[in-house]
Amino acid sequence: MPADLAVIGLGPYGLPLAQAAVTAGVATLGYRTGPEAGLLSPAEQRRMLSGGFRPTTNATELGRVRTAVICAPTPQGADGGLDLSRLEAAARTLAAHLRPHTTVILESPVYPGTTEGILRPLLEEGSGLRAGRDFHLAYSPSRVDPGNRDFTPANTPKVIGGLTPACTESAAAFYGRLTDKVVRARGPREAETVQLLETNYRHVNIALVNEMAVLCHDLGVDLWDVVRCAETKPFGFQAFRPGPGVGGHAVPQDLTAHGGRTLRMVELAQQVNSRMPGYVVQRAATLLNEHGKSARGARVLLLGVTYKPDLADLHGTPAQEIALRLMELGASVSYHDPHVPAWSVLDRPVPRVDSLYEAVADADLTILLQQHRTYDLQGLSVKAQLLLDTRGAAPTGAAHRL
Template identity: 55%
Template sequence: MADVAIMGQGYVGLPLAYEASKVGTQVLGFDISQGIVDALNSGTSHIDDLSDEDIRSMVDAGYQATCDAGRLAEASTIVICVPTPLSEDGGPDLGPINAAVHTVSEHLRSGQTVILESTTYPGTTDEVVRPVLEQGGLVAGKDFHLAFSPERIDPGNEKFGAKNTPKVVGGHTPACADAAAAFYGSFVDTVVRAKGTREAETAKLLENTYRHINIALVNEMARFCHDLGIDLWDVIAAAKTKPFGFQAFYPGPGVGGHCIPIDPNYLSHSVRSKLGYPFRFVELAQEINATMPAYIVQRVYDLLNEDCKPLRGSTVLLLGVTYKPNIADQRESPAVPLAQQLIAKGADVRFFDPKVLEWSAVPEARRVDSVETAVTEADLTILVQNHRSFDVDALALKAQRFFDTRGVAADGDKVQRL
């Protein structure tokens, strides 16, 4: 028997399993990948935030990983932590959620609590998940509990994790919320009760839409500040000294990860499909952030032109190709469209990332063995992601041209900032 079965043992589900197992909860980790299951049962981690030692401690505490969906019936609580990507038309792809929910419905028993954590559009828990779970005759709020609790995992964040990040919970009924809150309250420091599932679903979308829009704001400011000869990084440093009414956001080569480029689109799609009008802030922010790689390419063209070099045939070195610093996660990394557009214009693109040994998303880009040698050979080096292992100032001094998209390099004749 298990206290909880967590469906999806990735960046969201596995840290949740880890924290639950630490307080003695008997955790069953369900995943459709036999390779992941075998690795976890042998004590091997596949995500940045947990080490092999962490996984071994889970196993020692009774954690088991499995591909056997029949074992879901053993658990008192089932938490769904599957991916929610975008479809080809930019709308939400509920395929993974639908597959997971149908699997749960085949093994659902009276008295269980089912919690959806996967980010999605408002109404999904009630309109998509509940009808499938009730097909067998059990009724949500009466025979089983149903709730939504948005995942708030920030991969690579050394300060906030699954335990000390407040957990928002919205139930189909108050009793459903009570059951979900009691589960999370056993290992999460703070549980926040939302009015219902729709409010909990929308809270997650608001959080990431807020970031998405503010990142777009500074990305657009980066463009005109460059044209006006204004140092935006100095502007931000000055503005953030105000102790109220301002939160610093920073420009970059685009947005990446499993949340910011995706979640606001779920909200925008929901508004358009249900209400018939656009969520203009989100769509404008998406347009600005999505065009940042192209803007970087134009800046590269201009910088090489100053050195009397064409972009075609020039060697461009990308430093850091993950979506955020100090982790190996490459999901939706803006380095991908940046490299692809440079290659399309004839550049010889090379890369170095201490976290990435093989960049399957851009096979045409060759990984260099020595970053120190590569920066001296490249016609232009771009700091795309600032991993802590990079000695940025030393690399900038060795480079022929150094384009800093993260605002961390010291001023110099060969250094240009976004």
């Protein structure tokens, strides 16, 4: 069966799009841009295959679809900016097989101006076609929230910014098959900047509440109660909660590596959030010391090492740095996570406990890093000698909170 859609890049942005397309009845081709880790369960993979999804490594098939969406990862590079190398490689691959009247959409996180300044020239030079005349070109920020059961691709509005009005309408027609609402931006730069604003909004607000967590601990104030009360305000406030660090695939962008432009608030947010793993370890060492124990030789159990609850994704998880810092202090570190059967830190395997309650009772300190649904925090807090709760999930008074 011929495919209507080619999703180029099957990582954290491409796979959810391919899933949404298959669910909507769109015959979909999946083309990998590199060694992307599988983020789907075997059951989800079977459902996609039976619904019309077809993975391929044959680039010539990219020239047989009506719509091609580039979802190549753009991770943080050595200079702190976005690494666009896989996006550029994907563009060259597509360009070699691009046919007239195809709609090309970019969903990868990028800097404003990337669609027109980088993607367009690569597609035009490699295909001999002209964007806006021979094929449609647009940008749409990916709005993926893994594990969110309330907001799915079907009920999350999609922003579209096309090179021309016709490009916008062609992209809108495609996304109209997947979602209830399409929002048209003035152009690609505006749509790209939507992604920039949404990503940085998350990081800045997490940084604010992380700073508040440190302040409130020093003042003897229960931040979790403060947030609970503050979120009753029906306007002008959205609740964010602190944690041991910020994980995930969305990289904060202050544009320093892109033309030297600096977003001061984002730069500060990065500094605040990057300090949180160290702060957790500092709190852990202090707790042990207050109870007559040293971090050196202490048995420390980490609960939940993924970056998000109820998912197996380890990308950017703060648990990595926390475990490493504890090991450097001489602690004996083990972990439990129902979604992670094996875990290593700098190629050093971290022991995984099987009997959770026995391990919690045996540990000198248990640190809750991720609040998986399967954890009975009431029962675990009773068993634990010391419990440091970085998520505010344990019953009040049952644990030491971040």
